[in-house]
Amino acid sequence: MSDHEYTPKSKVGKWFNDRLPLLTLANHLTDYPTPKNLNYWWTFGGILTFCLITQIVTGLTLAMHYIAHADMAFESVEHIMRDVNYGWLIRYIHANGASMFFLAVYIHIFRSLFYGSYKAPREIIWIIGIIIYLLMMAAAFMGYVLPWGQMSFWGATVITNLFSAIPLVGEGIVTWLWGGYSVDNPTLTRFFTLHYLIPFLILGLVVLHIWALHVPGNNNPVGIDIKKPSKDTVPFHPYIVIKDGFALLMFMIVFAFFVFYTPNILGHADNYIEADPLVTPAHIVPEWYLLPFYAILRSVPDKLLGVVAMLSAILILAALPWLDTSKIRSAVFRPLYKQFYWILVADVLILGYVGAMPAEGLYLLIARIATAYYFLHFLVILPVLGYKEKTLPIPLSITEPVLGGSPDLVAAKNKESLNN
Amino acid sequence: MKNYFRILTLILFFFGLSYNAQAAEKVEYLKTDWSFKGLFGKFDRGSLQRGYQVYTEVCSSCHSLKYVSYRNLAEKGGPEFSEEQAKAIAASFEVTDGPNSDGEMFTRPGKLSDKFVMPYENVKAAQAANGGAYPPDMSVLVKARGGGANYIYSLLQGYEDPPLGITLDEGVHYNKYMYGNKIKMANPLSDGLVEYADGTIASVEQMSKDITTFLMWTAEPHLEARHQMGFKAIVYLIILTILVYFSMKRIWSRIETEV
Numbered sequence: 001m002s003d004h005e006y007t008p009k010s011k012v013g014k015w016f017n018d019r020l021p022l023l024t025l026a027n028h029l030t031d032y033p034t035p036k037n038l039n040y041w042w043t044f045g046g047i048l049t050f051c052l053i054t055q056i057v058t059g060l061t062l063a064m065h066y067i068a069h070a071d072m073a074f075e076s077v078e079h080i081m082r083d084v085n086y087g088w089l090i091r092y093i094h095a096n097g098a099s100m101f102f103l104a105v106y107i108h109i110f111r112s113l114f115y116g117s118y119k120a121p122r123e124i125i126w127i128i129g130i131i132i133y134l135l136m137m138a139a140a141f142m143g144y145v146l147p148w149g150q151m152s153f154w155g156a157t158v159i160t161n162l163f164s165a166i167p168l169v170g171e172g173i174v175t176w177l178w179g180g181y182s183v184d185n186p187t188l189t190r191f192f193t194l195h196y197l198i199p200f201l202i203l204g205l206v207v208l209h210i211w212a213l214h215v216p217g218n219n220n221p222v223g224i225d226i227k228k229p230s231k232d233t234v235p236f237h238p239y240i241v242i243k244d245g246f247a248l249l250m251f252m253i254v255f256a257f258f259v260f261y262t263p264n265i266l267g268h269a270d271n272y273i274e275a276d277p278l279v280t281p282a283h284i285v286p287e288w289y290l291l292p293f294y295a296i297l298r299s300v301p302d303k304l305l306g307v308v309a310m311l312s313a314i315l316i317l318a319a320l321p322w323l324d325t326s327k328i329r330s331a332v333f334r335p336l337y338k339q340f341y342w343i344l345v346a347d348v349l350i351l352g353y354v355g356a357m358p359a360e361g362l363y364l365l366i367a368r369i370a371t372a373y374y375f376l377h378f379l380v381i382l383p384v385l386g387y388k389e390k391t392l393p394i395p396l397s398i399t400e401p402v403l404g405g406s407p408d409l410v411a412a413k414n415k416e417s418l419n420n
Numbered sequence: 421m422k423n424y425f426r427i428l429t430l431i432l433f434f435f436g437l438s439y440n441a442q443a444a445e446k447v448e449y450l451k452t453d454w455s456f457k458g459l460f461g462k463f464d465r466g467s468l469q470r471g472y473q474v475y476t477e478v479c480s481s482c483h484s485l486k487y488v489s490y491r492n493l494a495e496k497g498g499p500e501f502s503e504e505q506a507k508a509i510a511a512s513f514e515v516t517d518g519p520n521s522d523g524e525m526f527t528r529p530g531k532l533s534d535k536f537v538m539p540y541e542n543v544k545a546a547q548a549a550n551g552g553a554y555p556p557d558m559s560v561l562v563k564a565r566g567g568g569a570n571y572i573y574s575l576l577q578g579y580e581d582p583p584l585g586i587t588l589d590e591g592v593h594y595n596k597y598m599y600g601n602k603i604k605m606a607n608p609l610s611d612g613l614v615e616y617a618d619g620t621i622a623s624v625e626q627m628s629k630d631i632t633t634f635l636m637w638t639a640e641p642h643l644e645a646r647h648q649m650g651f652k653a654i655v656y657l658i659i660l661t662i663l664v665y666f667s668m669k670r671i672w673s674r675i676e677t678e679v
Contacts (some may be wrong), residue, residue: 036675052447078487078559081642088642089649234675239607243670249661256657264563272564272639273556282599 028214033233035241037398040112042218043247044104049249051101052206052370056199057420058094066146068192070185074274080180092263098140100255101268102289105133107344109317109415114341116329117219123321125212129320132205137290137314139198142191144287149271156183156191162297165304182277222329222398232398283358291355292348298359309371316378323378325386333392337385344377441650447597450577452629456636459651462644468499471634472491474627477614479558482550482605487559488638491532497644498637506532513537517542542617551591553604562632563637569632571597579607601671 007026008014017023022405065084067076080087109129112118118126141159145152161179164170179186217228226232234240258266266288270281296313300306318325333337351370357363424436472493475485487608490510493501501509511529515537518525530537540546547554556564565571579598581590588602595603609624618620637643 038507075487082487082492088646090638092646222484238671239675242664242671246668249657253654253657254663256496256650260646260653263646269564269566269568272560405521 006393008013016260018252022149024210030235030237032179032231032236033217033229034236035226035232036239037220037222037229037232038218038240039105039221039242041114042245042274043244044108044111046244047104047248047251048101048108049206050251051097051104052199052202052396054189055094055097055101056203058090058097059196061193062088063196068146068189069222070148070188073146073185073188074208092259096255096258096263096266098143099258099287099289100251101123101136104251105136106289108134110345113320113344114331114338115219115221115271115326116223116326116331118321119324120321121216124218124258125209126321127318128205128212130314132202132209134314135198135202135205138289139195139202142195142198144271145188145256146195147271149283150273150275150279150281151271151330152233153275153277154281155184155286158186158284162303162307165307167304184277200280209355210250210360220398221327221330222333222395223328223333224394225396231398250290283355288352288356290353291353295351295355295367296371298355299364299371313371313374316375318400321381322347322416324382326391327386328391328394330394333394334385334389335392340377340385344374348376360366377396449574449597450566451570452573454569454633455517456633456643461647461649463497463499463633465500466620467630467633468617468637469501470618470620471630471632471637472499473616474500475558476616477632478608478627479631480536480539481556482539482542482546484555484556485536485559486538486557487636488641489532489538490530490534490536492641494532495641498641499634503532510534536557551604555605558635558638560639562635567597569572569636569661573628574631576609577602577624597655 002275005049007023008017008023013023062080063078065076065087067073077091080091082088084090084398111131114127141155145156160183162172163173163177166173175181178184178189217226220226231234264272267287268287285291293310297306297310300309326334326337328334331341349368351367351374354367355371359367455462455467459525475483489672490506493499493509493670494503494506494553507561510532513530513534514527515530515534516525519524519529540549543554562569564600568576572599578595580596580600582594586601588595592602592604593606609627611623614627620626640646
């Protein structure tokens with residue numbers, strides 16, 4: 001992995017390292033040459049690692065007090081909130097942590113989209129990322145079921161029922177998923193088991209994600225290949241560590257505000273009503289981070305096609321490295337793509353908004369247009385743009401942006417000339 | 421740095437959007453100055469104690485508080501009755517316990533460790549006594565309703581004669597804040613219904629405020645601790661962030677690149 005040989009200084013260190021090169025790994029991680037022009041959009045990788053660890057640690061603690069039983073789950077959550085020492089704190093961190101995790105992951109994904117981080121040679125990093133994202137959605141959905149409130153129960157009913165759209169075997173699959181003929185205790189216990197398992201799968205994939213990243217090295221805002229190590233790079237420690245740390249602290253302030261002052265604003269009030277199979281809530285809405293896909297699901301009149309559309313909306317991302325035909329990575333040098341990028345961001349936000357609204361009238365119409373545009377972006381605009389777009393000249397290196405067109409680069413250049 | 425503010429604006433914009441999405445179909449609720457809102461929000465002890473009185477004398481004949489224990493009444497951040505008072509309150513209720521060594525269930529006076537005694541044996545009994553409607557458990561009621569405290573406060577004052585053209589079935593009442601405007605609970609409050617021990621005049625508005633404050637506490641018994649810790653945590657984070665920012669500036673100054 002490392003570009004240069006590393007030998008520990010001490011004898012013991014050398015003896016150990018020859019048998020298990022952990023010190024070489026640690027040396028690789030601290031010395032890892034990182035492009036020095038990474039901006040704050042690049043700090044979300046570190047933030048996501050923090051989110052994952054927070055969720056695992058708080059989750060373990062909650063699992064010590066939670067009871068996965070249809071008759072006791074809701075009560076055990078109230079027990080955590082009232083009688084477990086700082087149980088309220090741990091649960092609110094865990095519940096809001098899920099939202100923070102998704103907030104960070106969306107920023108992370110959209111950063112990749114803007115700077116073309118998914119393009120060769122980073123396709124595997126990107127695909128592992130999409131798998132992590134899918135697992136995150138599964139974990140979040142099952143986690144939301146565990147308190148066994150009304151939204152838990154009916155959300156689980158709606159989502160598991162999607163599988164019934166599969167021809168011939170659909171109904172059988174749903175019964176198999178439920179472990180019975182409706183969402184009930186067997187469903188809860190298996191969701192709890194899977195909710196406990198998935199984060200560790202994610203953790204393993206995160207290791208692969210980072211490993212795959214360390215092969216070609218980071219992409220950067222200019223989107224050009226750089227020599228490592230060189231004038232264009234800085235060692236990961238201390239430069240990137242302190243910058244990631246600073247960004248993480250800013251993120252934690254926002255996080256803390258939610259946990260301590262508006263801990264329930266991101267959840268649905270109905271989830272504080274114990275699950276009742278006989279009473280259907282007026283509106284069944286998923287958590288905010290799933291709303292865009294929920295909007296896509298509902299905008300298709302046919303159930304099976306709706307499910308297909310929803311799944312395709314996520315899986316299409318995995319094909320992105322091949323759908324985007326442009327050789328230029330960074331949107332900084334792609335004036336047209338840059339505009340379409342922001343339209344896509346707006347499109348996804350609109351989908352999220354209509355996903356929270358009843359699927360009728362104007363909302364449904366907007367949802368349909370936004371859904372159509374979403375697929376148009378990936379299936380038509382991106383492939384065509386690669387051939388048609390006239391891109392700006394790209395610089396040869398980060399430190400010598402002679403051909404640079406971006407304001408960042410001009411600023412860097414000015415600073416350099418001032419220093420000379 | 422500039423970039424970070426852009427990210428923050430985006431975050432806030434997005435949450436603003438999703439918040440509006442939820443708020444879109446709300447009716448305007450009555451508002452009052454809740455002492456428990458805000459960065460340093462605390463419960464008004466007097467209001468909590470009066471609210472407890474309204475609960476016992478009015479609500480508790482139909483509504484349970486099954487997640488609340490008598491000991492909670494004496495705990496910090498709650499109504500803060502003295503331990504003797506809380507013991508006396510608990511002892512005034514008959515609790516079914518057992519089975520004893522003869523295998524019989526028996527009743528005894530309540531203890532601090534007991535949960536609040538439920539008005540009905542089970543949901544069916546509650547429904548049978550209330551024309552088929554189940555009076556919901558009120559432990560987390562404030563958090564279980566979209567409008568929160570303002571909703572409960574408004575609902576209690578929202579009873580009106582039905583507008584022309586709306587006919588109500590037997591045992592159904594009109595309330596302008598209820599979802600669908602039809603509610604099975606009869607107007608529970610009227611001026612002077614309870615006689616407050618501290619001499620406060622028991623108007624409907626006052627009682628609504630007190631019981632809502634009390635229910636906010638039953639739903640969030642650790643609210644005060646949360647606000648106190650939150651303020652400390654955020655101040656700590658801000659100071660640390662500033663320190664880390666300057667260390668970062670210094671470290672990056674070695675290579676003359678804008679951070």
